[in-house]
Amino acid sequence: MTPAEFIAKWGPGGPAAHLNEEQGAQSHFLDLCELLDVPKPGALPGEEYLFERQSLVLGEARGYADVFYRDHFAWENKAPGKNLDAALRQLQQYSLALANPPLLVVCDRLAIRIHTQFNGHPSETHTVRIEQLDLPDQRALLRRLWLEPESFRPRQTTRDITEAAAKSFATLADQLRRRGHGAEKVAHFLTQCLFCFFAEDVDLLPGRMFERLVGNRHLTSDRLTQGLANLFATMGEGGLYGADDIPWFNGGLFAHVDVPKLEIIDITELRNAAALNWSAIDVSIFGTLFERGLDPAKRSQLGAHYTDPATIARIIEPVITRPLLQVWEQTMQEIRALAAKIKKNGDAAYRKTHTRFVQWLEALRAYRVLDPACGSGNFLFLGLKALKDIELLSITQAATLGLDREQDLVTGPHNLLGIELNEYAAELARVSVWIGEIQWRIAHGYPPKLNPVLEPLDQIECRDALLAWQGEGEARHAVEATWPTATVAVGNPPFIGDKWMRGELGDAYVDALRATYAGRVPGGADFVTFWFEQARQAIAQQTLHAAGLVATNSIRQRGNRPVLEQIARATRIFEAWADEPWVNEGAAVRVSLVCFGRSTQPARLDGNEVAQIFTDLKAQPLGAGAAVDLTLARPLAENADASYFGLCLAGPFKVDAAQAAQWLRLPNPNGRPNSDVLKPIYNGRDITDRWSGHWVVDFGARMQEAEATLYEAPFEYVRQHVRAKRMQNRRAARAQNWWRHGEARPGLRTQWAGLGHYIATVETAKHRLFVRMPIALAPEHRLIVIPREDHATLGMLSSRMHVVWALARGGTLEDRPVYNTSQIFETFPFPAHLTPADTAHQRTEALPSGALIPAGLAEASAQPAPDSKTKQPAALTNRANAAINTIAPSIATRQHASAIAEAAHRLDQLRQHWLNPPEWTRRVPEVVPLGLAASPYPDRIEPRPGLSEADAKALQKRTLTNLYNLRPGWLAQAHETLDAAVAAAYGWADYTPELPDAEILRRLLALNLERAGG
Incomplete structure (x- = not known):
């Protein structure tokens, strides 16, 4: 068919022009396909592309669209002169049933x-009139519907529009505040303006009234200010504004009108903002961005990242969507059974079926979503969207059974409750909900509500969610704040760590908070845990059904976990994401998402179904047999006083190597060398990377100021650089003892006295590994120190058994595991007779290889040669293992310790050789302090003179982190040999590298509970 033939047939006066809608729909579409040379319905297999099959329901033909092409389009034909806006609304209402083309x-x-x-993306409209079909470009545009639907995707995103709008309003806010207008007044005025821009872009304000007003270049500043005040007042009450009838907006947004005087620079910015497509702003991020722009305290965050709505959906889906859909599925089964008895529309069976559906809708109307820290409304809007999506789905599915569509929706802003302390955020939360509700209705074919346009949202309260204050003056005291009754609570409470609460909230507030929640929230818990406890109590009191809250991932760790343990005792954690990226106040953090309450849905952790979620946000896998709940593990007495943090300096005690070398050559009036108070210092990066070369001034744990002054140069340095800062310290002991480190670790110093080495691991690191360090090297705070020097202890700590326990019991910071000594080291069941208590305060004895074991073990025969197949010592193979256990425990223990020490020593040697190959490095004696015959420090390791640039770069990359990233075969083999020796010490004759981690944890937990008496 040629364009001329098509236009002649279907144009005004043509032979097909008289056909009604039903008669002309399919034949017109088929002719169009022929004209455009595109496939016709039915050309593809299945139901991908077809004329909508209409089902006869109660004598009425019903269908969703005239043509449906999956992932391309839905098409509705009307007779000439019919209302195409109504046709569009019909498609929008059924878009969900058509897989959202x-x-x-x-x-x-x-x-x-x-x-x-x-x-x-914002919606765009393209129109092709019949007389234009003789133009090749117009036919090409229509062909793209079939061949390139993606080409219609607008280039601009709703996020682009929202970010541009927020930046424009941030500029306006800054200009007005700089001229002395109060921040609260400015924010309220601009919030009114932004709603006006949105309202006119969705045709709620007639004739682009607001844009015309700010764009009128003939108005003086005073006249424009008065005009805006009059418009806002009219929107609050409804009525005439000039010749235009303004809807009654209500909702509280226009109850208070106070327009600041606008200068030309402000008016120009408003005119620029008017050019944006405000109907398309992204409400899921709108509140966050505008809060940053309107709140002076958050302006610096305007260009920072924000949380993706898909991440928030990880709470909305299990707490709201999934359980409601489960209820709807059950309800739909009842409705389907009732509908089967309907004979005609309006009969008794129809009325009974309709009544059951209305009961479901009333349940949705009564549903309440509470966000007790709602911020600018992201969670609230997405909660409302979930409710409205479910309602639309149920209406669409009920219609397939013959039920008439309801005149309007029952869900709306009244379903939402909120608590927010920040007034900027609270007002923006209300506006976010209003705009989001209107956008959703328009996008799904429902006109905005009128009289009023905006439902009041007084239930989004501006107040404290945790404390209320009663009494006056000295009698004023804090009591626990109450939350309104709700179905579910969702939200993202403030992230303030225990150590920062006083600085952020003030001593008085923190004292009142901890006193009010004493016995329910641990004294050292983070701020966010108080919201978890409030939710738990509300569930227990049956004023809440379930909750889904965001916390920093430290919620799983010792200081906070008792709150989750109380939740688990009272109810159930049914969904969690243990360690996820999040954005808080513009900064990237790692969080845990925890959903708990009265729910029967299967438990899911990190998106996978599990048998049970424990309070450390680990899980028992499905079909894994007996639960391995590591939260049951208890501290073991034999592990006490054997692990410590390194030195917490609490001041600039560090100096560079050149400064240290100069001091080491200076005399002192006490005749002592400065090496008494100077040490090379290692932090976490120095272990996992390469040493930075820093030294530290260290006056020990008990040295008095008078004695410290005798080390002249180091003391003078500390007096000049540390004293002033430390005198301001809130901790009295740190201020009084300013010349000593903030935490000098006297217990650690006592434990390592007389040792030549100690063992250390980095508290937070990608790989859990342990190293031996000379006692002359000072460990900084982020190192965990075990004051033992023997290779047997190093081997047990480096073994798979201990590392698996550490990863399972420890927390994470961002995406890096954290080694918590109380949770990991103190609970780890070492092999019998090789515990920290057995190795404490013992000198060590060298094996022929140079490996060290505690010398307190009894004499035993020489170490057997390894078995060629198992790589274990021959005496530790399966058959011999049973025999060795019949020998006196001391002999078996020594053999086990020797095998572990040999393997650990070999591992340590290989690692050191890889890190510092003698072909590329040399050892240089450290500075010899004045008055000493030799240096007390280990040799420095330097690149060899003349090393090529390529080799020098390769040497810099030789770090422990990179080594364990690579995990070459020799490293894996060395660890397997070590693991086999440690497994033998446990008596695990069946151990192989294939033994699952879960089984290792099960055995270790059983051993822990046995020793702890549990």
Whole structure:
């Protein structure tokens, strides 16, 4: 068919022009396909592309669209002169049933209108009139519907529009505040303005009234200010504004009008903002961005990242969507059974079926979503969207059974409750909900509500969610704040760590908070845990059904976990994401998402179904047999006083190597060398990377100021650089003892007295590994120190058994595991007779290889040669293992210790050789302090003179982190040999590298409970 033939047939006066909608719909579409040379319905297999099959329901033909092409378009045909806006609304209402096609097309034969609905993009409209079909470019545009639907995706995203709008309003806010207008007044005025821009872009304000007003260049500043005040007042009450009838907006947004005087620079910025497509702003991020722009305290965050709505959905889906859909599925089964008895519309069976559906809708109307720290409304809007999506789904599915569509929706802003302390955020939360509600209705074919346009949202309260204050003056005291009754609570409470609470909230507030929640929230818990406890109590009191809250991932760790333990005792954690990226106040953090309450849905951790979620946010896998709940593990007495943090300096005690070398050559009036108070110092990066070369001034744990002054140069340095800062310290002991480190670790110093080495691991690191360090090297705070020097202890700590326990019991910071001594070291069951208590305060004895074991072990025969197959010592193979256990425990223990020490020593040697190959490095004696015959420090390791640039770069990359990233075969083999020796010490004759981690944990937990008496 040629364009001329098509236009002649279907144009005004043509032979097909008289056909009604039903008669002309399919034949018009088929002719169009022929004209455009595109496939016709039915050309593809299955139901990908077809004329909508209409089902006869109660004598009425019903269908969702005239043509459906999956992932392309839904198409509705109307007779000439029919209302295409109504046709579009019909497609929008059924879009969900049509798998949300990206393009909605309405056609009255005289015009074809294409409406885009790509997620995350503003909607655009393209129109092709019948007389234009003789133009190649117009036919090409229509062909793209079939061949390139993605080409209609708008280039600009709703995020782009929202970010531009927020930046524009941030500029306005800054200009007005700089001229002396109060921040609260400015924020309220601009919030009114932004809603006006949105309202006129969705045709709630007639004739682009607001844009015309700010764009009128003939108005003086005073006249414009008065005009805006009059408009806002009219919007609050409804009525005439000039010749235009303004809807009654209500909702509280326009109850208070106080327009600041606008200068030309402000008016120009408003005119620029008017050019944006405000109907398309992304409400899921809108509140966050505008809060940053309008709140002076958050302006610096404007360009920072924000939380992706898909991440928030990880709480909304299990707490709201999934359980409601489960209820709807059950309800739908009841409705389907009732509908089977309907004979005609309106009969008794129909009324009974309809009544059951209305009961479901009333349950949705009564549903309440509470966000007790709602911020600018992200969670609230996404909660409302979930409710409205479910309602639309249920209406659509009920219609397939013959039930008439309800006139309007029952869900809306009244379903939401919020608590927010920040007034900027609270007002923006209300506006976010209002705009989001209107956007959703328009996108799904429902006109905005009128009289009023905005439902009051007084239930989004501006107050403290944790404390209320009663009494006056000295009698004023804090009591626990109450939350309104709700169905579910969701939200992202403030992230303030225990150590920062006083600085952020003030001593008085923190004292009142901890006193009010004493016995329920641990004294050292983070701020966010108080919201968890409030939610737990509300669930226990049956004023809340379930909750989904965000916390920093430290919620799983010792100081905070008792709150989760109380939740687990009272109810159930049914969904969690243990360690996820998040954005808080513009900064990237790692969080845990925890959903708990009265729910029967299967437990899911990190998106996978599990048998049970424990309070450390680990899980028992499905079908894994007996639960391995590591939170049951208890501290073991034999492990006490054997692990410590390194030195917490609490001041600039560090100096560089050159400064240290100069001091080491100076005399002192006490005749002592400065090496008494100077040490090379290692932090976590120095272990996992390469040493930075820093030294530290260290006056020990008990040295008095008078004695410290005798080390002249180091003391003078500390007096000049540390004293002033430390005198301001809130801790009296740190201020009084300013010349000593903030935490000098006297217990650690006592434990390592007389040792030549100690063992250390980095508290937070990608790989859990342990190293031996000379006692002359000072460990900084982020190192965990075990004051033992023997290779047997090093081997047990480096073994798979201990590392698996550490990863399972420890927390994470961002994406790096954290070694918590109380949770990991103190609970780890070492092999019998090789515990920290057995190795404490013992000198060590060298094996022939140079490896060290505690010398307190009894004499035993020489170490057997390794078995060629198992790589274990021959005496530790399966058959011999049973025999060795019949020998006196001291002999078996020595053999086990020797095997572990040999393997650990070999591992340590290989690592050191790889890190510092003698072909590339040399050892240089450290500075010999004045008055000493030799240096007390280990040799420095330096690149060899003349090393090529390529080799020097390669040497810099030789770090423990990179080694364990690579994990070469020799390293894996060395660890397997070590693991086999440690497994033998446990008596695990069946151990192989294939033994699952879960089984290792099960055995270790059983041993822990046995020793702890549990």
